[in-house]
Amino acid sequence: MLDDILKRSSPDWMDGSGPESDVVISSRIRLARNLKRYPFPHMMTRSSAEPLIAEVKAAVDALNQGGGWGSFEIEHMNDIPALERQVLTEKHLISPQHAQDPAGKAVILRDDEAVSIMVNEEDHLRIQCLFSGLQVQQAYVLANGVDDVLESFLDYAFSAQHGYLTACPTNVGTGMRASVMMHLPGLVATNQAGRVLQAIGKLGVAVRGLYGEGTEAGGNVFQVSNQITLGQAEAEVVNNLLGISGQIIEQERKARMLLVAQAREQLEDRVWRAYGVLRTARVLSSEEALRLWSEVRLGAEAGVIKGLSRKAINELLVVTRPAFLQNLEGREMSQGERDIKRAALVRDRLKTAGL
Amino acid sequence: MLCEECGKRPATVHVQKIVNGQKSESHLCQECATSKGELNIFLQPFSVNSLLSAMLGAEAADPRAIAVQKGARCSVCGLTYEDFARIGKLGCGNCYEAFQKPLEGLLRRIHGSDRHVGKVPAKGDQGAAARRHLDDLRAQLAGAIQAEEYEKAATIRDMIRDVEKTMR
Numbered sequence: 001m002l003d004d005i006l007k008r009s010s011p012d013w014m015d016g017s018g019p020e021s022d023v024v025i026s027s028r029i030r031l032a033r034n035l036k037r038y039p040f041p042h043m044m045t046r047s048s049a050e051p052l053i054a055e056v057k058a059a060v061d062a063l064n065q066g067g068g069w070g071s072f073e074i075e076h077m078n079d080i081p082a083l084e085r086q087v088l089t090e091k092h093l094i095s096p097q098h099a100q101d102p103a104g105k106a107v108i109l110r111d112d113e114a115v116s117i118m119v120n121e122e123d124h125l126r127i128q129c130l131f132s133g134l135q136v137q138q139a140y141v142l143a144n145g146v147d148d149v150l151e152s153f154l155d156y157a158f159s160a161q162h163g164y165l166t167a168c169p170t171n172v173g174t175g176m177r178a179s180v181m182m183h184l185p186g187l188v189a190t191n192q193a194g195r196v197l198q199a200i201g202k203l204g205v206a207v208r209g210l211y212g213e214g215t216e217a218g219g220n221v222f223q224v225s226n227q228i229t230l231g232q233a234e235a236e237v238v239n240n241l242l243g244i245s246g247q248i249i250e251q252e253r254k255a256r257m258l259l260v261a262q263a264r265e266q267l268e269d270r271v272w273r274a275y276g277v278l279r280t281a282r283v284l285s286s287e288e289a290l291r292l293w294s295e296v297r298l299g300a301e302a303g304v305i306k307g308l309s310r311k312a313i314n315e316l317l318v319v320t321r322p323a324f325l326q327n328l329e330g331r332e333m334s335q336g337e338r339d340i341k342r343a344a345l346v347r348d349r350l351k352t353a354g355l
Numbered sequence: 356m357l358c359e360e361c362g363k364r365p366a367t368v369h370v371q372k373i374v375n376g377q378k379s380e381s382h383l384c385q386e387c388a389t390s391k392g393e394l395n396i397f398l399q400p401f402s403v404n405s406l407l408s409a410m411l412g413a414e415a416a417d418p419r420a421i422a423v424q425k426g427a428r429c430s431v432c433g434l435t436y437e438d439f440a441r442i443g444k445l446g447c448g449n450c451y452e453a454f455q456k457p458l459e460g461l462l463r464r465i466h467g468s469d470r471h472v473g474k475v476p477a478k479g480d481q482g483a484a485a486r487r488h489l490d491d492l493r494a495q496l497a498g499a500i501q502a503e504e505y506e507k508a509a510t511i512r513d514m515i516r517d518v519e520k521t522m523r
Contacts, residue, residue, distance in 0.1 A: 151478070
């Protein structure tokens, strides 16, 4: 299963089929949970990590047999080579933090990548559900269900006063981080991104880059997520996020229409130039690929570039990531080799996309 | 507004820094912000944990709080409040109880609340759901009494008694 996941460039949650997919790439729910009888991961000794993972494994077996939850596999992070751990990070299945320092950590993956659970990251369990487009509610339903099954086998650390207890007080309570990954090239191009994001920042929502906490907004992709986990019920958080996302989506669409209406030739020029480079370049850096990807996606969504599917475009985002490339090739490559390989892969993908 | 670094491109990155109580603002274009490393504020070590430590530092300056914090230590994992203030992470579930007082203020600063109102595990702390229900009922009782709806109040009082019985 792990091999399939590592080589797959287009999981369902990235296939561009969900609602509002012109702007929203994916929705994510993450629940942080800890087991009662163990200290939090950063205080755990090597000897307590294994028993905890064994307990979690038993709960996962229950998920597999329980019927209807899908097929899950658990792996020790130590058993996964560094490059493959990187790929998992690039595919948004684990955090960058989890990929480093793999001792005493594990990961649980569902075969379709819609569910991934980190064991012993900052908390004992980080349950994550990913859905295509704007489907925060649906992601929550799945996460909630998986949480219930696990909870019936594990003893969670919970108190009536503080809710689900987490290592960091910023997560205590619902332990839930709901986020939406959006592509906002229109807002950036019309110099409104800063203003819009600043405004929503005042509404209890945080904005981060492509890979979450500690990353930059490459490719004009932004992750918007809730800040508050205590004093608000889960449904309220989800609704709040949906409301805010709705507003950002509307602003982004307006910005795109503005570009088409008032700067059509310039838009066509930059978008087609970007496409041209992707279609013919022989050397493509990670950063350039991301930048050009954003232009092409904007072009496709604005109706300037026709015939390129959303799935194919989203796929390019995954395929151009450095570790994914190397894993596909089956070996580590220097930056120069990667840049050449990336260009070849992109040319090939765009050719088969039929343009 | 033009970038204050190069003076050429429009300023799209607005950075407001508050370091040790000193506020500073800068308005930069994307390129200058990147080259000045301002966009790297997302990266470690300026992490949530550092922010928390800073907040806790401010918290600890309250003289009443200091009396509580001195020597405060979790009996289960051994973490001291000083440790927590330094690393920004608690040591185990029990820490929330051990440091309840100082955490109160911190949680309100972070979340605007210090009380959980969301999902409750099905088995785990079964008392929690019942207790919350009781709080709700008691609030309703108070409301009914104030509105002089004594019959309604009597009904609620009976409901409360029933719930309290199940909790024993």
